[in-house]
Every structure is written in C-alpha cells, then in structure tokens.
Amino acid sequence: MIELETPRLLLRQWRDSDRDPYGALNDDPAVMEFFPARLSRAASDEAIDAMSRSIAERGWGNWAVEIRETGEFIGFTGLSVPKRVLPFSPCVEVGWRLAKAHWGKGYATEAATASLRAGFDTVGLEEIVSFTALINLRSRAVMERIGMKNANADFEHPGVPEGNALRMHCLYRISAADFAK
Structure with a gap:
C-alpha cells in the first residue's frame, strides 16, 4: 500500500478519526x-469507505491528507478511476478536496504533484487526467501549476443535472513523458 510524504504533508490510508472532519468538509458550502450538492454525513462516510477499499485493493487511491507537523487531517488528494463513463474513459484522475482553512497554502499543489509522481513512477500510468466545472478557476489553477494542460475537450458531466451551471466541465491531461520534463 502506497503512502506518500511531501515536505509538509502525509498522504495516507483513512482512519476512523477522519470521519468527523471529512463530514464537516463535505458539508461546507464553500468547499x-x-x-451539485453537499454530502450528508452518511454519504461522506460511504465515500471514505470506498476510498479506503480502493487503496487496499490497488495500493493507491484518494489518500487522506494530514499536515506532518501537527497530524491534522485537512482533506484528500490522490488518484481514482471515475465511476461514470466519461467521453475520455477509461482514465485515472488526480483530484483533491481540502478544508477551506487550508486553501491558499500550496497544499493542493504539493499533494497533487506527489500523487502524479506516484501514478507515473510507482503505478506506471501513461497519462493522468483531471476535470472540473468550467467556472472552477481555483482547481483549474492547481491543474496548471502541476503541469497539466487544457485538452480543449469540454464536456457535459453526466453526474450533473441538465441546466445546472456546473454541468459543463473542462478536461486537463498530463502524460508520463511531460511530467518527467
């Protein structure tokens, strides 16, 4: 099972003690x-269970992220295989979700870069994607900071209701060769 360390962060398997702060994070309107909607506590717990299973089965997935210096849980970052069939499936996605108190500190960039490195160097992936609502400029900026390029392949996300302003998504990609540069 892969766990990752960066200068400031530990990306690790999930613990029961992560459930309360992860539930609060998923209920935060800003996060x-x-x-399309915030997650109930039950849905948040189900997500932890699914992410834990993925890490146990594959050795990698969306890891819980904690600050090394304090041990504080701040969210997740990692790699996943999207559940829905998307126009560019099959694929592996890098993603993140951090508590608002930890935005603007470079944690998402640091953790996502470590996830890409693990995906390419340890797992042996050839390409990793990321996607978000077109209007999510903060996540798009992280994608660009970690070296991903806009694929100019916008798509309607099938998990977002028609007519919802979040339905149109953009796709970013990075290859193993481009990451190694």
Missing part, C-alpha cells in the same frame, strides 16, 4: 461550491 462544495462546484459540486
């Missing part, structure tokens, strides 16, 4: 601004 969930670019999702």
Whole structure:
C-alpha cells in the first residue's frame, strides 16, 4: 500500500478519526461550491469507505491528507478511476478536496504533484487526467501549476443535472513523458 510524504504533508490510508472532519468538509458550502450538492454525513462516510477499499485493493487511491507537523487531517488528494463513463474513459484522475482553512497554502499543489509522481513512477500510468466545472478557476489553477494542460475537450458531466451551471466541465491531461520534463 502506497503512502506518500511531501515536505509538509502525509498522504495516507483513512482512519476512523477522519470521519468527523471529512463530514464537516463535505458539508461546507464553500468547499462544495462546484459540486451539485453537499454530502450528508452518511454519504461522506460511504465515500471514505470506498476510498479506503480502493487503496487496499490497488495500493493507491484518494489518500487522506494530514499536515506532518501537527497530524491534522485537512482533506484528500490522490488518484481514482471515475465511476461514470466519461467521453475520455477509461482514465485515472488526480483530484483533491481540502478544508477551506487550508486553501491558499500550496497544499493542493504539493499533494497533487506527489500523487502524479506516484501514478507515473510507482503505478506506471501513461497519462493522468483531471476535470472540473468550467467556472472552477481555483482547481483549474492547481491543474496548471502541476503541469497539466487544457485538452480543449469540454464536456457535459453526466453526474450533473441538465441546466445546472456546473454541468459543463473542462478536461486537463498530463502524460508520463511531460511530467518527467
């Protein structure tokens, strides 16, 4: 099972002690601004269970992220295979979701870069994608900071209701060769 360390962060398997702060994060309107809805505590717990299973089965997935210096849980970052069939499936996605108190500190960039490195160097992936609502400029900026390029292949996300302003998504990509540069 892969766990990752960066200068400031530990990306690790999930713990029961992560459930309360992850539930609060998923109920925060600011954190969930670019999702169709906030998650109930039950849905948040189900997500932890699914992410834990993925890491146990594959050795990698969406890891819980904690600050090394304090041990504080701040969200997740990692790699996943999207559940829905998307126009560019099959694929592996890099993603993140951090508590608002930890935005603007470079944690998403640091953790996502470590996830890309693990995906390419340890897992042996050839390409990793990321996608978000067109209007989610903060996540798009992280994608660009970690070296991903806009694929100019916008698409309607099938998990977002028609007519919802979040339905149109953009796709970013990075290859193993481009990451190694």
